[in-house]
Amino acid sequence: MIVSRHSRLDSVTHCLRWVVFVAVALLVNFPILSTVLTSFKTNADINAYPPKWIFSPTLEHYRAVLASPNVNYSHYIMNSIVIATLGTIFAIVLTLPAAYAMVRQGVGRTWLLPIITNLRALPLIIFAIPFYFMYKQVGLLDTRIGLALISCIINIPIALVMFVGFVQDVPRELDDAAKIDGASMWKTLWHVVLPLSRPVMLAVFLLSFIYSWNEFLFGLILTTKSAVPVTVGATFFVTSRGIEWGPTAAAMTIGILPPLILGLFAYPYIGKSMLAGAVKG
Amino acid sequence: MSYSSFETKEQASARALLVPLCLFLGALLGFPTLINLWYSFSDVSFQNMIGTFVGVDNYVAAISNPKMWQALGFSLKFALICTTLEVAVALVLVFILHPLLIKRPWMTAILMLPMMVSPALMGVMYRLILNEFTGAVPVYLEMAGYAVNFLGRGNIYKTVVAIEVLQWTPFAFLILLTARQTVSYELEEAAAVDGATGFRSTFHILLPMMKPALVIVIFVRFIDSFRVFDHIYVLTGGGPGNLTTSISIYIYKLFFVQNTLGEAVAVSILLLLMSLTLIVVAMRLVVRRS
Numbered sequence: 305m306i307v308s309r310h311s312r313l314d315s316v317t318h319c320l321r322w323v324v325f326v327a328v329a330l331l332v333n334f335p336i337l338s339t340v341l342t343s344f345k346t347n348a349d350i351n352a353y354p355p356k357w358i359f360s361p362t363l364e365h366y367r368a369v370l371a372s373p374n375v376n377y378s379h380y381i382m383n384s385i386v387i388a389t390l391g392t393i394f395a396i397v398l399t400l401p402a403a404y405a406m407v408r409q410g411v412g413r414t415w416l417l418p419i420i421t422n423l424r425a426l427p428l429i430i431f432a433i434p435f436y437f438m439y440k441q442v443g444l445l446d447t448r449i450g451l452a453l454i455s456c457i458i459n460i461p462i463a464l465v466m467f468v469g470f471v472q473d474v475p476r477e478l479d480d481a482a483k484i485d486g487a488s489m490w491k492t493l494w495h496v497v498l499p500l501s502r503p504v505m506l507a508v509f510l511l512s513f514i515y516s517w518n519e520f521l522f523g524l525i526l527t528t529k530s531a532v533p534v535t536v537g538a539t540f541f542v543t544s545r546g547i548e549w550g551p552t553a554a555a556m557t558i559g560i561l562p563p564l565i566l567g568l569f570a571y572p573y574i575g576k577s578m579l580a581g582a583v584k585g
Numbered sequence: 586m587s588y589s590s591f592e593t594k595e596q597a598s599a600r601a602l603l604v605p606l607c608l609f610l611g612a613l614l615g616f617p618t619l620i621n622l623w624y625s626f627s628d629v630s631f632q633n634m635i636g637t638f639v640g641v642d643n644y645v646a647a648i649s650n651p652k653m654w655q656a657l658g659f660s661l662k663f664a665l666i667c668t669t670l671e672v673a674v675a676l677v678l679v680f681i682l683h684p685l686l687i688k689r690p691w692m693t694a695i696l697m698l699p700m701m702v703s704p705a706l707m708g709v710m711y712r713l714i715l716n717e718f719t720g721a722v723p724v725y726l727e728m729a730g731y732a733v734n735f736l737g738r739g740n741i742y743k744t745v746v747a748i749e750v751l752q753w754t755p756f757a758f759l760i761l762l763t764a765r766q767t768v769s770y771e772l773e774e775a776a777a778v779d780g781a782t783g784f785r786s787t788f789h790i791l792l793p794m795m796k797p798a799l800v801i802v803i804f805v806r807f808i809d810s811f812r813v814f815d816h817i818y819v820l821t822g823g824g825p826g827n828l829t830t831s832i833s834i835y836i837y838k839l840f841f842v843q844n845t846l847g848e849a850v851a852v853s854i855l856l857l858l859m860s861l862t863l864i865v866v867a868m869r870l871v872v873r874r875s
Contacts, residue, residue, distance in 0.1 A: 318684075318685075320681075321681055321682060321684065321685045322685065324678070324681050324682065325682055325685055325692065325696075328678065328682075328696065329692075329695050329696055331751065332696065332698075332699045332751050332752075332754070332755060333695070333698055333699060334714070334722075335707065335710040335711055335713075335714050336698060336699070336702065336710065338710075338713075338714050338721050339710045339713060339714070342713070351719070353724070354724065354725075354728060355721050355724060355725075397605075398605055398606045398609055399606060401602035401603075401605070401606075402602060402603050402605075402606040404602060405599035405600070405602035405603050406603070408599065409595060409596055409599035411596065411599045411600050411602075411603055412603050416603070416607070418868070420606075420610070422864050422868070423614070425804075425805075425808045425860065425863075425864050426857070426860050426864075427811070427812035427832070427833055427856055427860060428812070428833075429812065429814065429832075429833040429836045429837060429853065429856070430621070430836075430853045430854075430856055430857045430860075431614065431617050431618075431621075432836070432837070432840070432853075433621065433624070433836075433840055433846065433849060433850055433853060434616075434617035434618070434620040434621050434624070435617055436840075437620065437634055438616070438617060438620065440634075441634075453613060456609075457610075457613055457614065460606070460609075460610070464606075488598065489595060489598040489599060489602070490598065490602075493602070514701060517703065518701075518702070518703035518704070518705075518706075519703075520703060520704065520705035520814070520815045520818075521814050521815065521833075524818075525837075525841070535703045535705045535706060535815075536705075538705075538706055538709060539705065539709060539819055542709060542712065542819075547713065547716070549713065549719070552709070552713065553713065556706055556709060556710055556713075559703065559706050560701075560702045560703065560706050560710075563701040563702065563703070564698055564701050564702065566701070567694075567697060567698065567700075567701030568694050570701075571693070571694055571697040571701075571759060572690075572763075574697075574700075574756070574759060574760075575759045575760050575762070575763030576763065578760050578763075578801055578802075578805065579760065579763060579764065579797075579798060579801065
């Protein structure tokens with residue numbers, strides 16, 4: 305009797321947990337859900353009252369967005385892909401060797417590591433004005449490479465923290481064996497550490513790509529036409545004359561899709577990287 | 586002797602591995618900071634990009650402008666409210682949902698979707714669904730008998746807070762959930778055997794173990810909300826008036842809208858000093874605790 309009452313209470317709690325989950329999931333994801341649905345509706349369905357949840361989907365808005373004469377959206381998508389990829393590669397190339405040196409030789413570990421980890425806490429707007437003038441002087445305004453450098457700066461702290469955590473987990477015996485064989489530090493890094501780093505490399509790549517893709521402030525300040533990223537370009541569909549709902553929703557959906565998909569794989573690393581920074585930094 | 590020279594050689598090549606990173610950061614963060622410092626003491630303008638020395642004029646202009654204090658006040662208040670709400674809600678949700686999520690990672694993934702979206706695009710999406718006439722949310726509310734203008738003067742502050750909280754509570758949730766999941770099953774069992782169940786085990790065992798994670802979440806969310814720019818910029822541009830002008834938007838407006846460059850740079854330097862102070866204080870707290 306007692307047991308059955310207990311288990312009934314358990315199943316009620318279990319149901320309540322599910323209710324909370326569904327409610328929270330719907331609430332936080334509502335704008336995404338609503339925008340994605342709108343992007344597949346015909347104009348008639350978009351204006352329907354009350355809003356329709358079931359309709360026959362159309363791709364007309366996607367065609368309109370990618371062929372828009374006013375907004376060169378496919379070019380902006382390409383810009384974001386190039387900027388995020390380059391920025392991520394730069395960050396990896398700069399931080400993996402540094403992480404190795406810091407962990408194995410302790411160089412800069414006590415001062416440089418904390419400084420770099422804390423960089424992500426600075427408001428980026430502080431650097432907006434000097435960057436504008438610097439880029440203007442050297443011709444990097446409105447270029448993909450210019451924004452890729454910014455992406456790199458933004459991603460250096462998280463990449464360094466994750467690589468430091470990784471090198472700490474590489475058994476020192478492997479290094480020592482390579483050293484006895486006469487390999488220099490560079491060679492050990494290249495032949496021993498790099499092959500082992502594939503999983504963490506993937507994690508860094510995912511996070512870094514997502515953060516770069518989502519960057520907005522510097523895209524807004526440093527580009528006007530040729531290097532405009534998706535986050536800035538998508539806002540061009542919202543004009544003062546009014547909003548074209550279908551194309552805007554389609555543009556939004558394209559703009560949020562890559563990080564959403566990568567995020568499905570990347571989210572556990574976000575938790576781990578944040579906590580690792582605190583324990584080891 | 587030979588051993589120590591071998592070690593020195595190792596150290597030297599280790600330093601060499603750090604050089605590219607240091608050079609890069611020096612060129613792209615150190616140098617701009619120096620430019621900023623010089624500009625803050627000069628009469629820089631779009632026509633005169635070198636500027637001539639004018640002493641502390643820019644700082645005087647920055648500090649005596651009440652709008653800077655308004656923007657700072659906005660950012661501080663915004664960060665405090667958002668951080669409190671996010672962390673409190675996330676903590677409660679962790680305890681409710683942990684048993685459900687532990688064997689179903691795909692469910693956690695669904696809750697994480699909002700924080701993968703660019704805050705700027707999130708702002709635009711909310712602008713669409715909150716639109717007074719055609720947005721989904723006002724339409725449903727109207728059907729239920731409520732007329733709410735989310736983007737109007739009276740509600741805009743609550744709206745920008747709500748958007749921030751809805752997008753970033755998942756982040757706080759994820760960090761706290763990760764911390765919660767690292768508390769080992771054995772420890773919970775041991776606590777249960779000792780007679781600590783339900784609220785007692787929550788308050789005496791779980792919460793203390795999650796304390797480092799809590800400190801990190803509070804710090805990261807506070808900093809991020811304090812420097813908020815993206816979603817507010819696309820939603821209101823800082824308006825109506827200066828009602829939603831955060832310190833980041835304030836600097837942006839000084840620079841690109843009003844072209845008062847010197848003042849903008851002076852505010853940047855003040856913001857840098859404040860941020861550094863905050864970071865040093867936070868680090869001291871964390872170090873003392875651990």
